[in-house]
Amino acid sequence: MIAIAEPRTKLDAQRIPLTPNYPPFKKWKRSAIGEKLQDRPMCLYLHIPFCTQRCSFCYYKTVDLKERPELDPYVDALCKEIKLVADRFDLGNRPIHAIYFGGGTPSLLQEHHFEKLVGTLRENFKQFDNRQQFALEAEPLTISKSKLETLAQLGVTRLSMGIQSFVEDIIQLSGRGHNQKQAYRAIEMAQKAGQGKWTINIDLLSGLAGETDETWKKSVECAIGTGVESITVYQMEAFANTDFYKQGVREEKINLPDAEQEKGFMQYAMGELTRQNYIPWSFFTYTKNNSDRSEYIYNIWQGMEFYGLGVSAFGSMDNFLLQNTSDLDKYGEIVNAGELPLVRGYKFTCQDLMVRDVLLGMKLLRFDLNKFKSQYGFKLESLCAQPLGQLEAEGFIAIGNDEVTLTDKGILHGDFVGYTVSEYLRKLHS
Ligand SMILES: C[S@@+](CC[C@H](N)C(=O)[O-])C[C@H]1O[C@@H](n2cnc3c(N)ncnc32)[C@H](O)[C@@H]1O
Ligand code: SF4
CATH class of the missing domain: 3.20.20.70 (Aldolase class I)
Incomplete structure (x- = not known):
């Protein structure tokens, strides 16, 4: 529980840091500029x-x-x-x-x-x-x-x-x-x-x-x-x-x-x-x-952006899922009229992105815990300590300092590990 105490004196009020932005300037790094200017693959x-x-x-x-x-x-x-x-x-x-x-x-x-x-x-x-x-x-x-x-x-x-x-x-x-x-x-x-x-x-x-x-x-x-x-x-x-x-x-x-x-x-x-x-x-x-x-x-499966071209194709760009029409005739008509043949999409929430990364990332048999932490600011091993602990105890995964690895039993059960952890994450606070 956080104790909430109303600032009573001027000195109390001055202890509240100036908040023109977040995080504060002292956390900003030069290396982030290069990262931003680089065209993402x-x-x-x-x-x-x-x-x-x-x-x-x-x-x-x-x-x-x-x-x-x-x-x-x-x-x-x-x-x-x-x-x-x-x-x-x-x-x-x-x-x-x-x-x-x-x-x-x-x-x-x-x-x-x-x-x-x-x-x-x-x-x-x-x-x-x-x-x-x-x-x-x-x-x-x-x-x-x-x-x-x-x-x-x-x-x-x-x-x-x-x-x-x-x-x-x-x-x-x-x-x-x-x-x-x-x-x-x-x-x-x-x-x-x-x-x-x-x-x-x-x-x-x-x-x-x-x-x-x-x-x-x-x-x-x-x-x-x-x-x-x-x-x-x-x-x-x-x-x-x-x-x-x-x-x-x-x-x-x-x-x-x-x-x-x-x-x-x-x-x-x-x-x-x-x-x-x-x-x-x-x-x-x-x-x-x-x-x-x-x-x-x-x-x-690790979240790289991709664009789907052609009838019914879908892609994931800039935190949006986008899909083209599945109707072959309409596809031709729309494109020949100079329009994009997109018919539906979905805007990811931050939670969706975490769930997606866990669900799809576990298909690759090794899940990078540090990458997840640097991307979302949370430790997956803390957020999902309960299902991860249980899956490890039952022999589906091994949890190391840097990654979660699927065992042979985990591989044999396909999406089970990814589904179990991502469902837990999806239901957290929702
Ligand atoms: C789009 S097809 C690949 C190329 C080509 N059309 C062919 O069949 O030779 C991709 C693969 O999906 C798999 N596939 C098709 N139907 C499936 C089903 N009901 N369950 C699981 N995999 C399936 C097949 O192994 C197939 O090779
Ligand atoms: S119908 Fe046969 S040939 Fe066509 S995509 Fe399916 S598996 Fe491949």
């Missing part, structure tokens, strides 16, 4: 919503290229949006830390589309060529030798390929267009075309329909056998948008692995990957070296 995300297939498990809202073969007008609109955004938000000179082409399936674009998009990015973001990483998502059937060579020339440095499974029956059940042989061929082609230029990541999806311990082991072994620098293991989320799964799960026609089996799959993958010297930098992704990680994901 940011990331760019470009969304390509089209796919050549509709995979039965997929939870993304995608556009079927066969129904809407409108790549040219979409790329034209995207180029217009790039210019509009760079001008409106004065981003032309901002250092670009990483660029990410995500989807859908960005690799289905043709070479001239990539050339046009990269040319427009270069024209509008003056520091584009100084970026640290340029990543692109690819699907095995949509790449070719010449397309890969063009991508390498344009400066792609990370290729992330959706493989999901190396077992023929599982691939067929999942509605993917490729087979096992084509998956191998695509990986090999990408390895040859990008030697010394890019890092390859492949996505595996655990818990697909029909998956057993044997099929999962085979997929993990095959993935490691390819020698790629990075392997991402997602757990299949069955709340998929697709009728196939919704109906199949409801009517018990689809045999999906249960939670215990799922845990077993993840445990197996974690064990095998670490045995083969892959290091985890997030729950999902294991890389041979730290430099093979996705700079885009690594940084946006």
